[in-house]
Amino acid sequence: MNKVDPAQHVTPANGGEPRLSRASVARFSLYLRHLQRFLREGVQTVSSGQLGEALAITDAQVRKDLACLGNLGHPGVGYPASELIAALRHRLGIDREWTAVVVGVGNLARALLRYRGFEQQGFRFVALFDADASKVGQTLDDLKIHPTDRMAEIIRKTGAELGVVAVPVEAAQSVADALVAAGIRGILNFAPTALRLPAGVSLVAVDLAVQLEQLAFLVHLTHGPEKLETH
Amino acid sequence: MNKVDPAQHVTPANGGEPRLSRASVARFSLYLRHLQRFLREGVQTVSSGQLGEALAITDAQVRKDLACLGNLGHPGVGYPASELIAALRHRLGIDREWTAVVVGVGNLARALLRYRGFEQQGFRFVALFDADASKVGQTLDDLKIHPTDRMAEIIRKTGAELGVVAVPVEAAQSVADALVAAGIRGILNFAPTALRLPAGVSLVAVDLAVQLEQLAFLVHLTHGPEKLETH
């Protein structure tokens, strides 16, 4: 009844490279994070066992994931960290700069802008928008806050590709629609609602309340409510 | 080599209820969210098709997920929304109040405190901590900011069960250790690092940079870099 994309295997638009599972991709960013840390610590060769330990998964899993990047590993030695980083970044599509805008300049937006590690990974924020007239015209981290009705114009001018939705729930869908109309290609949604987007516009949603609920559930399980483990 | 909890099926501490897959639990919060919305809109009976459409999954999937809550559905009719909500909340362990503390009073903490929907779902923040002496003693949303060295004392006194880590990367692990030592049972980590926690303390991690990378990858795939689909 409900039609859903049945393709679980992600096939890159350019035909060449081997298959790639969604689950692997979800871990690529984590590999990247740990590899960069290893490199900072002076470790230049990393084994699947080390990476697995860092992510709390098995070494076999790591090798399977990394296999689709080409034969980067050296038997008996491990993987050269910097090459692996380059390959991962290339495969994730972040071996270039991505530009993004943020709609809704509240505390969350401020947190995002201050967050180290975005520009470090090649992301750059190029514009801010807010519906609140009193915020418009102000500057935050060298970025001017624009009125929402100038979204189309400014997004086109800056060529921004990604949009972050950090507005209250009620406004989220209309903001998303505006972003799509302005030509944005992907949306990161923090509003606790399921956005409806046309095909061709990607979506990643982060619902903070959901995360807390998952945590509560895990705790609920381990120290059960009836059966309290006092040990 | 790397040992990982192999139990993919979650078995509640109290033996009685049927099996429960992790994947289902991940969707329970979302069902809850949509059911509450349905109820607000006056819809009191919801079918698996409606729920599936809301979450963009199949109706069969919805029924499978909901099956482990007992036979709540009425053939030919659907599920009574309020009963389903109660059952989900019970199963998730959020049919009671959970108390939490936040460590690191930056913009993210402010965003969390202002976020509607936490207390609405039964979560209550009872204390804030910060290492910055200039912040200590200040008040945020009626909550006093305490120095980090009083964590053990205050967490015991308030009986807080969950801890939110919203500090810079460098401080994350030591804050987590302190939370664990103070008797916290679950940690929601926003710092971009993999926390090491003892067994018995649950962990949910939200890495914002990882989310943006996932989004970039999705966009990278759909409008490939070489092969641009202008349609």
Place this chain on the structure above:
DNA sequence: GGATGTGAACGACTTCACAGCG
């Protein structure tokens, strides 16, 4: 008719086990 609950089929992900190489 319309919708649930569920075994069975299917597909995806993970782990195992081992050949092969440096």
Place this chain on the structure above:
DNA sequence: CGCTGTGAAGTCGTTCACATCC
């Protein structure tokens, strides 16, 4: 020897199809 790459096996999750009930 240590570690990679990979088929094979095993596990988990989703979809299908249909008996069943209101």
